[in-house]
Amino acid sequence: MTIVCIIRYEIDPFQRDAFRRYAAAWGKIIPRCGGHLLGYFLPWQGTNYVGWGLIAFDNLAAYETYQERLREDAEGRENFEFAQKQRFILKEERNFVEAVDGTFGIPATG
Numbered sequence: 001m002t003i004v005c006i007i008r009y010e011i012d013p014f015q016r017d018a019f020r021r022y023a024a025a026w027g028k029i030i031p032r033c034g035g036h037l038l039g040y041f042l043p044w045q046g047t048n049y050v051g052w053g054l055i056a057f058d059n060l061a062a063y064e065t066y067q068e069r070l071r072e073d074a075e076g077r078e079n080f081e082f083a084q085k086q087r088f089i090l091k092e093e094r095n096f097v098e099a100v101d102g103t104f105g106i107p108a109t110g
Contacts, residue, residue, distance in 0.1 A: 002099040003060060004038065007053040007092060015088035016042060019051055022088070025079045030055055033069035033076065034062060049090075056099070063096075 011019045023040030030037040038054035057063040070076045083089050 001059055002104055003057050003063065004097050004099060005035075005053075005055045005057070005063065006095045006097060007055075008095070009051040009053070009089050010049055010091035011043075011051050012088045012090060013043070013048040015086065016048075018082075018086045018088040022079060022083050023051070023053065025075065025082075026053065029070070029073060029076045029079065030066075033073055034066040056104075 009019070020042060023042070026040060027037065034057075036056040038056055041052040041054075043050050057066060
C-alpha cells in the first residue's frame with residue numbers, strides 16, 4: 001500500500017520566494033530521510049496563498065521512520081527554523097491518502 005501525505009500550506013503571498021526556498025530545500029532532505037518526494041507546488045493561477053507538498057511512503061511504518069530521521073536531520077531542523085523565523089507559512093494542514101493500485105505514477109501516453 002502506498003500512502004501519500006498531502007500538505008496544504010497557507011502562505012503569505014508577499015513571501016512567495018521564501019516559500020520557494022523552503023520547498024526547494026526539501027528536495028534534498030525528504031529523500032535522504034526516506035520519503036518519496038512527489039513535489040512541492042507554488043500557487044500559480046487562482047488563489048495566491050495556497051501551496052502544496054506531496055510525499056509518498058510505502059506504508060505507515062515507513063512514514064514513522066521518516067519522521068524520526070527528519071527530527072534528527074540538521075538541514076531539516078534548519079529549514080523548519082527558517083520557516084518559523086520568516087513566518088511565511090500562516091497555516092499548515094496534513095492529510096494522508098492511500099493510492100489506488102494501478103493508478104499511481106502513470107505517465108502520459110499521448
